[in-house]
Amino acid sequence: MPLNLKDLGIHLAPEGRKNIPDPTVLYDLIIIGGGPAGMTAAVYASRKRFRALLIAKDLGGQVLWTSDIENYMGYQYITGQELSKKFGEQMEANPIDMQMPDEVEMLKVEPGQIFRVKTKNKKEFTAKSVVIASGKRYRSLGVPGEREFLGKGVAYCATCDAPLFAGKDVAVIGGGNSALTAVNDLLKVANQVKLVNIMPNLQGDAVLVEKARDPRVELFLGWETVAIKGLDKVEAIQIINRKNKESRELKVQGVFIEIGLEPNSEFAKGVLLLNEHYEIIVDCSCRTSVIGIFAAGDVTNVQEKQIIVAAGDGAKASLAAYSYILNRGA
Amino acid sequence: MMFIKDELVGQVKAELDKMTNPVKLVFFTQEVECQYCREMRLLLEELVPLSGKLTLEVNDFILNKEKVEKYKIDKIPALVVEGNKDYGIRFYGIPVGYEFTSLVEACLMASTGESGLQPESKNALKQLNKPLQIKVFITLTCPYCPQAVQLAHQVAVENELVTSEMIEAAEFPPVAAKYGVMAVPKTVINETLIIEGALPEKEFIERIISSQTSNQP
Numbered sequence: 001m002p003l004n005l006k007d008l009g010i011h012l013a014p015e016g017r018k019n020i021p022d023p024t025v026l027y028d029l030i031i032i033g034g035g036p037a038g039m040t041a042a043v044y045a046s047r048k049r050f051r052a053l054l055i056a057k058d059l060g061g062q063v064l065w066t067s068d069i070e071n072y073m074g075y076q077y078i079t080g081q082e083l084s085k086k087f088g089e090q091m092e093a094n095p096i097d098m099q100m101p102d103e104v105e106m107l108k109v110e111p112g113q114i115f116r117v118k119t120k121n122k123k124e125f126t127a128k129s130v131v132i133a134s135g136k137r138y139r140s141l142g143v144p145g146e147r148e149f150l151g152k153g154v155a156y157c158a159t160c161d162a163p164l165f166a167g168k169d170v171a172v173i174g175g176g177n178s179a180l181t182a183v184n185d186l187l188k189v190a191n192q193v194k195l196v197n198i199m200p201n202l203q204g205d206a207v208l209v210e211k212a213r214d215p216r217v218e219l220f221l222g223w224e225t226v227a228i229k230g231l232d233k234v235e236a237i238q239i240i241n242r243k244n245k246e247s248r249e250l251k252v253q254g255v256f257i258e259i260g261l262e263p264n265s266e267f268a269k270g271v272l273l274l275n276e277h278y279e280i281i282v283d284c285s286c287r288t289s290v291i292g293i294f295a296a297g298d299v300t301n302v303q304e305k306q307i308i309v310a311a312g313d314g315a316k317a318s319l320a321a322y323s324y325i326l327n328r329g330a
Numbered sequence: 331m332m333f334i335k336d337e338l339v340g341q342v343k344a345e346l347d348k349m350t351n352p353v354k355l356v357f358f359t360q361e362v363e364c365q366y367c368r369e370m371r372l373l374l375e376e377l378v379p380l381s382g383k384l385t386l387e388v389n390d391f392i393l394n395k396e397k398v399e400k401y402k403i404d405k406i407p408a409l410v411v412e413g414n415k416d417y418g419i420r421f422y423g424i425p426v427g428y429e430f431t432s433l434v435e436a437c438l439m440a441s442t443g444e445s446g447l448q449p450e451s452k453n454a455l456k457q458l459n460k461p462l463q464i465k466v467f468i469t470l471t472c473p474y475c476p477q478a479v480q481l482a483h484q485v486a487v488e489n490e491l492v493t494s495e496m497i498e499a500a501e502f503p504p505v506a507a508k509y510g511v512m513a514v515p516k517t518v519i520n521e522t523l524i525i526e527g528a529l530p531e532k533e534f535i536e537r538i539i540s541s542q543t544s545n546q547p
Contacts, residue, residue, distance in 0.1 A: 058530065157474070159472070160469055162469075164469065164512055166503075
């Protein structure tokens with residue numbers, strides 16, 4: 001006898017239903033995040049006729065801010081914005097409810113393995129399963145002056161803002177590929193670049209390290225940045241040598257903070273098992289430490305942070321949620 | 331072509347095919363052209379033939395005082411994207427790199443007169459009752475910037491009290507310095523309200539509306 005989806009608690013989306021989120025309904029699935037993982041999960045959920053809700057800040061996530069993509073299959077070259085748009089169009093053709101722009105602030109497990117989420121816009125939704133695909137964001141230094149001088153010399157996008165520092169002295173904080181790329185961008189316009197890394201070496205690719213060996217680049221390896229100073233804009237940074245505790249002030253007009261990314265997993269703390277980088281730990285079926293909650297993409301401990309991997313895991317997570325709901329029954 | 335890559339021509343043409351009414355690109359340069367003035371004119375000369383609905387008018391910023399005054403142009407290179415009427419869309423500096431999309435989008439909007447904003451945003455903007463001037467400072471290497479530029483242009487198309495200027499910060503250092511531009515996109519509204527970064531549509535409209543209502547005596 002064929003399965004009757006309705007008996008299993010899976011509702012067919014009524015025709016012509018608008019994608020308006022409904023706080024009174026118990027969703028089959030809530031997807032958190034609108035990057036490649038979340039969007040792919042949404043398409044799969046729609047095609048399984050899940051009563052599903054997507055909660056996202058935007059559609060595209062980090063892809064929106066990626067300039068050139070040359071390793072997403074099917075496109076030899078595409079811009080991040082175009083690829084996001086195409087993902088969006090596919091979602092439109094396979095609609096689910098959308099709560100956007102919004103962000104999840106709290107995730108709670110309630111009796112009967114029901115999941116409740118609360119959002120920044122003070123909305124609450126419940127579901128029988130959850131796919132977390134909330135991705136990563138730029139990490140901040142967390143030192144005095146960083147917030148105060150945002151847009152007044154503190155910058156997080158070297159390609160964007162390098163042209164505004166022509167002839168100036170600037171500091172780049174970090175030692176990975178993004179920091180070294182920033183050094184390269186800045187060398188084209190700036191006067192002097194001071195590269196300050198908390199680690200005693202540079203972690204970036206050899207080819208980028210070589211490019212950063214320039215007489216106009218001064219290296220401070222093993223130095224920690226402790227403050228950003230100035231009156232109404234950045235004038236200097238305070239750094240401390242990790243070994244001998246020597247303290248120095250470097251006169252700079254700009255500080256580019258390039259210390260990588262951190263996962264958007266705050267709402268999962270205390271609910272799910274996270275690793276030492278606060279990434280959600282998943283198994284090869286995208287299952288987390290809580291039954292009924294799945295995770296995909298950059299927010300997870302999956303090694304490869306790639307668009308195609310995130311999209312693939314989004315599909316896996318959505319399908320895993322589907323079989324979980326089928327087996328769970330009503 | 332020099333500015334519009336050959337592999338993009340088809341795509342740009344397909345976009346411009348959505349134009350309904352003619353659009354005039356009113357460009358301001360001078361006899362001895364600055365580097366970017368010349369490049370921007372060449373860019374527009376490449377763009378115009380891609381649609382039968384686009385025309386280009388080149389004005390001399392020094393000699394053609396009447397036009398300069400009419401469109402309130404204060405620096406060059408400058409471009410007005412004019413449809414059935416002047417919607418207040420301005421580009422100061424060359425819109426290439428990430429901003430080329432903003433130029434194509436501006437042509438479409440000026441042609442159709444449709445801003446493409448959400449119905450709620452359109453409604454909210456009806457509350458505006460005095461002129462609003464939006465300046466969006468950008469660089470050509472900023473992937474976040476077109477969102478801010480296009481949103482500001484959309485608002486200008488939606489409400490005739492609004493003018494919206496894209497300003498390429500690296501081409502106008504004194505202007506960028508005056509407004510303390512050290513990160514882009516940076517949006518300055520009526521010289522007082524400052525927004526760092528690109529905001530989503532809903533939030534941007536809210537900030538505009540609240541700035542106007544809070545200024546009232």
